[in-house]
Every structure is written in C-alpha cells, then in structure tokens.
Amino acid sequence: MSTLSLAPRRLRWAVSDTLVLTGRSMSHWARQPAELIIGLLFPVLMVLMFGYLFGGAIAVPGGGDYREFLLPGMFAMTMAFGVEASYAAVAADAARGVTDRFRSLPMARSAVVTGRALADLLHSAAGLAVMLACGWLVGWQWRNGLAHALAAVGLLLLLRVALIWVGIHLALVLRRPESVMVLQILVWPVGFTSNAFVAPQTMPGWLAPIAEWNPLSATVAACRELFGNPGWGGDSFAAQHAVALAVAWPVLLVAVFLPLSVRRYRQLSR
Amino acid sequence: MHTGSPAVEAEGLRKRYGDTEALAGLDLSVPAGAVCGLLGPNGAGKTTAVRVLTTLLRPDAGRARVAGHDVTRHPDRVRAAIGLVGQHAAVDDVLTGRQNLTLFGRLHHLSRRAARARADDLLDRFGLTAATSRPVSGYSGGMRRRLDLAASLLLAPPVLFLDEPTTGLDPRARSEVWDALRALVADGTTVLLTTQYLEEADQLADTVAVVDAGRVVAEGTPERLKDGLGGDRLDVLLHHTADLTRAAATVSAALTAPCDLDPAALRISVPITDRVAALTAVLRALDEAGVGVADVAVRRPTLDEVFLRLTGERAEVAA
Numbered sequence: 001m002s003t004l005s006l007a008p009r010r011l012r013w014a015v016s017d018t019l020v021l022t023g024r025s026m027s028h029w030a031r032q033p034a035e036l037i038i039g040l041l042f043p044v045l046m047v048l049m050f051g052y053l054f055g056g057a058i059a060v061p062g063g064g065d066y067r068e069f070l071l072p073g074m075f076a077m078t079m080a081f082g083v084e085a086s087y088a089a090v091a092a093d094a095a096r097g098v099t100d101r102f103r104s105l106p107m108a109r110s111a112v113v114t115g116r117a118l119a120d121l122l123h124s125a126a127g128l129a130v131m132l133a134c135g136w137l138v139g140w141q142w143r144n145g146l147a148h149a150l151a152a153v154g155l156l157l158l159l160r161v162a163l164i165w166v167g168i169h170l171a172l173v174l175r176r177p178e179s180v181m182v183l184q185i186l187v188w189p190v191g192f193t194s195n196a197f198v199a200p201q202t203m204p205g206w207l208a209p210i211a212e213w214n215p216l217s218a219t220v221a222a223c224r225e226l227f228g229n230p231g232w233g234g235d236s237f238a239a240q241h242a243v244a245l246a247v248a249w250p251v252l253l254v255a256v257f258l259p260l261s262v263r264r265y266r267q268l269s270r
Numbered sequence: 271m272h273t274g275s276p277a278v279e280a281e282g283l284r285k286r287y288g289d290t291e292a293l294a295g296l297d298l299s300v301p302a303g304a305v306c307g308l309l310g311p312n313g314a315g316k317t318t319a320v321r322v323l324t325t326l327l328r329p330d331a332g333r334a335r336v337a338g339h340d341v342t343r344h345p346d347r348v349r350a351a352i353g354l355v356g357q358h359a360a361v362d363d364v365l366t367g368r369q370n371l372t373l374f375g376r377l378h379h380l381s382r383r384a385a386r387a388r389a390d391d392l393l394d395r396f397g398l399t400a401a402t403s404r405p406v407s408g409y410s411g412g413m414r415r416r417l418d419l420a421a422s423l424l425l426a427p428p429v430l431f432l433d434e435p436t437t438g439l440d441p442r443a444r445s446e447v448w449d450a451l452r453a454l455v456a457d458g459t460t461v462l463l464t465t466q467y468l469e470e471a472d473q474l475a476d477t478v479a480v481v482d483a484g485r486v487v488a489e490g491t492p493e494r495l496k497d498g499l500g501g502d503r504l505d506v507l508l509h510h511t512a513d514l515t516r517a518a519a520t521v522s523a524a525l526t527a528p529c530d531l532d533p534a535a536l537r538i539s540v541p542i543t544d545r546v547a548a549l550t551a552v553l554r555a556l557d558e559a560g561v562g563v564a565d566v567a568v569r570r571p572t573l574d575e576v577f578l579r580l581t582g583e584r585a586e587v588a589a
Contacts (some may be wrong), residue, residue: 013379013422028364031405070352097358101421107377200479269327 014108021115022122025089030124039085040127043078044134047071051138061199064230071131071140071221072152074194076216078131079160082124082189086167086185090116091177103268113261117164124160128153135179143228152226155246161221163249165257172264196220199232212238215249222246271467275338277302277429277460278323283332285318285484292318294484300462300477302428303456307475308464311581317357317465320433323462337429343371353422353430359414360421363407367398367417370406374421392420396450412443416450430454432463436470448473468577477588483579492552495576502566505550506538506556507565517561517583524555529558530575539575542568 029036046068055066093099103114135141142149170183191197193211200211211217212234223244224231233238240246278300285293292315300306308316321327323336325345334341337351350510361370368389375385393402396416406414414437435451436444451474455461465471470480480488480495488495504525508517511533518529518538525548530539542548545568555581556563 016379017377020373024365024373027369031364031366096363097356097360098362100326101354101360101374102377103326103352104352105374105377106351106379146392211534216462269325 004183009109010108014110014114017074017111018114018118021111022118024115024124025119027256030092039081039123040130043127045129046077047074047127047134047138049130050074053085058183058198059202060230061232067138068229069224069231070197072139072227073136073194073220075128075156075223076159076182076194076220077133077187077191077196078124079156079219080187080216082120082127082160083163083167083187084121084180085101085169086116086164087183088118088177088180090168090171091175091180092251094172094175095177098106099268109172109265113168113265116168117161119246120164120167122155123161125157126157128156140229142226144226148226148228151225155219155222155226155243158213158247158250162215162253165261169257169261169264172261172268190214190216190234194220199234201232201234209236212236215245215253218245218249276300277303277304277316278306278334278336278462280319280323280331280334280544283319283322283334284330285315285327285563286330287585291484293322293332294483295332296481296485298479298486301440302460303458303494304476305461305463305474306477307471308462308470309465309468309478310464310481312466314481315580316481318484319481320354320462322432324352324431325349326354334426336344350425351428353420353427354437355415355418355430355432357433359411359418361406361414361417365403366403366405367393367401367409368498370417371421371424375424378424395453396420397446398457399478408444410483411439415443415447416440419447419450426457429460429462432461434464434466435466436465444470468572470586480580488576488580496571497580499579501571502541502542502545502568503571504552505565505567505569506540506552506563507567508536508538509562509564511536517556517560520555520559520561521552524551535565541571571582 047067051067052072055070058066060066060069092125093102099112103109113207167183193207194214194216195211196216199218200208203211218238221231221239222245225242276299278298280296280298281369283293283296284291290455293361294315296319298306298308298319308319308336310316311538318327322329323334323341324339325348328342336348339347339351343350362373366374368386371389371392372382372385375388378385390402392400396419398413398417398420401409401413404415406417409417419435424467432451436447439447451463455474463471463474475489475492478492478495479486506517506521508514514531514533518531520542522529522537525540525542527540527542531537532539540552549566550569553563553566
C-alpha cells in the first residue's frame, strides 16, 4: 500500500469510526430512555423550583422579571451538568477495559474522543432545546432577534465543548466511574458562585469578584445580553466584556484540557 | 505470516514502573498454530507482557514481533492481526449481545451488513443465540466472557491473546469458556493465554512458559515440565494430625528422600523412582511404626508442584 492512498483512508476511518461511536451513545439513549428523559427534565425542575419557589424572594438589580433573568443562567447550568455525562461515560469505558479493547483494534485512535465529543454535544443540544421550550412556557423569550439568539446558543454549546475536555481529562486521571458523585456535588458551588441564580452585587465583597470572573458567568452574561434579557448590570471589566469572555474562557479551557487529555490518553501506553 | 516463523516472538522485553521491574528481559517464542500458556503468580509480569505484545504498552527495551509485525514499529498491522481478551469482560453492558458485536465489527471497518452477519455468526457459534437481543447487563459471567471472546474474533485473527480468561468464573462457566477455546484452537488460531490456574494450562496449552519476576524461568510441554520434577510421586493420606511428623520421618527414612507435608489435607508426598518397591517399602515401614494410613496413591506430579518448585525459591528468599 502506498502512502498516497493511506492518508485519505485514515481520514475516512477517523470520520466513520467517530460516527460509529456516536451511534453507540445514541443506542444507549434508546436502550435507557428513562435515564435520558430524567436527565433532560432535571434542569426543567430547577427552573420551576427557582422560578416559582425562590424567585419571589430574589430581586433583579435594575428591575426585570426574575424568570427571564434566571433562564440564561439555567441554560448555562444545563451545559455545566453535561460534564458529569462526559466524565461518567469515559471513566466507565476506561475502568471496564472497553478503552483497552478500542486501543487494540485497527480503528482510528482519535475517534474514541471525537465520538464521545460528538455524542455529548448532541445530548447537550437536545437538553438545550428542551430548556428553550421550557423557557417559552414560563414566559422567557429572546428579544433581540433570531441572529442574536443563535449566537447565544452557539456560546452555550461552545462552553459545553470546553467542558467535554474537562470531563474527559478528569475521567482519564481518576478512571473511577463512581467518582462522578464528586462532580455532581462540585457543580453546585461552581454554579452558585456565578451570576446564574443571583447577581454578584448581592454577594459578600470578597465573593463577588470570584462570581464575576467565573467562566460560567461570562457565558450567562453574554447570553442575557444577546437574548435581550435583564442582566446584573455590573460595571466591572467582566460585566462590560461578557461576550468576549464567553468566547475566551471556553477557548482557554480547551487549550488547557485538550492537550492534557491527549497526553493522558497517550500515557495509557506507558 | 510466513509459515514456519513463530506467530509470537519476544526478545529481552523490559518494562519498569518506578522501582519494580515488571518485565526483566522476557524471551518468548510461540509457533504458529500453537497454544502457549503463560503461567505465573500475581505480579509476575504476565499481563504486562500481553499488554506489550498487543501494542497497548510500549516496552522500555527489547523487541517483539506478532504475526510477523514489529509491535512498536507497526502497531497498526499488529492490531489488524490480533484479538485480545483482557482481564475484564470488555463489552458494553447497556447494549445487547448483537449490538456489541456489530459495534466492534464496524470498528474493524466491516460494512454495516457484513458486521451484522458476522455478529449473528459468532453469537451462534458461542451459543448466545437465545440472548442476542438482551442487554449484556443481564448475562451470566460465563455468557459475558463468551461474548467477550466472540468480540475478539470478529475478523478471525491469526493470533489471539487471552489474559486470565476464566478468572472469577464458576467451574461451569470456566468449562464453557474452555470448550469455546478448544474449538478455536482446532481451527488453527495461535493462542497466548495467561493464567494462574495450572489446571487451565494443563487442559489447553501445548507449551507452558513459567513466568516469575518478569522473565521466563522454565518452558516446555506440561509433560516435560512435570518430568523435570523427578518422575512419579507417592502420596500417603493419614487419619490423625498427631501422626503427621512421625509418619513423615518414617517415610523419609524408608525411601531416603525428603517429604512434602500438607497438614491441612493430612497428606505426605514424596518423589519416587521405582513405584512398586517404594509402595511396598513405605507401607511396611508405616505398619511397623504403627501409623494408621487412610489411603496411599502413586501419581504423576501436578503442574502445581512444578510451579511451586520453580517459583518457590524466590518466595523463600523473600520470607
């Protein structure tokens, strides 16, 4: 076989192997519909809890409807919850020897992660669609036109792409499916120490800057801006440059965790 | 693969993890079509050797060729020629048996239709037809192992690696896996099998390589290894624990040979050369000493004894 014919074949395999592994995840959803539905509906439950139970007690700085303030925060939280799914799937394969089987097959090695990434992105896109519909039902809407709304959706999925790599890296480091509990717990302090549920101005002075600079806050603030929803109206640098930060943070996370994941994956053979 | 050249060849493989040397210059040669049992205690380096030979791990030093391809220089070609059954049943629990095999078939770049046909073929061959559409989470340990085995055989690889294929299985599941393996071997597949169970090596392997501390310490057919231990053995089974030391001294004196004691089984075991003479001498001596004997038997040594003899010296030094 010549090197000329080898390169296109490798590329073709990388694509087809990725699709086969994405199909595997979709078969999982078809086999476990209850898990899929509960996963999709959990953020809806959160919207109802915060929107109707706590919402009355939370004031939006500069006025505005709390549910309209909350929804972009919940969109971003839905993306953040996704890190658990990425972690659980990769850790389960690594712990059970499935990753080793993949590595002993004549398949494209990159497909193990690209297949995971594509499946997770589809799953999160479905989750986001459910949340957008849920938003409409509780009175949230985008007010700046479709183009801005699509840009906001793009930023949310960009955050999810970044978190895929965080999940894959942690899973390859820990390799313990049961440790997903730690992530399930950690996602809450990270979520609450942001502008997703309440405005940072209402937090203690030492906590507010942490919340403002939280990568999650950048995406949430940018989405509020693009959807035309009430924001937290801060005058800090982070508040003024939300859209730029909502691009920069995920790019930085990918720049750190993508090489780390690739290194970890290679280290499986050391 | 060229006929006549070994299917698996390793020369001086070394692999170090911190202070422990998992492989300390392992040499191995398995002829095409043979079944080689890699036998050794936990931590002897068996799994590390399999991981190197299946391209999952890079050796620090040494060379290895599998199906004629160098494992470090042409891992892709090696992967296309091997099947691997690791220590865990590496199958997807959520998917059905057929979905699993179709998935792995597609990753071998079979077309969708060919992958399905091959999956059905293998499910039939491994007696899993009834469980085809059930999720693997509901399979028994033996069924899961057979599916795992089937997954490693999608392209009928010329060389198959099995890392402790029956660890953790009950005797019935174990014999299911053994039957499946025997059928494969009859088809001419080269098999490298690691095991802690000597019976397994005895049952399945043409040649056995005893591995200890990262290198091969003995190699040969199970029969030859047993011969190396000095021919036949005489076992004396007693009624009472109290008689054990006196009986052992009596037997040793009668045959002028050292005995092995197994207090839990109330058994004395001694190597012998002339079966009839030894039997007569031992029974007479024990009768004269007034020791009650429950049973006497002359037998071939077990691979267990070969194994303990070969690896026991290190254990004694360590103790």
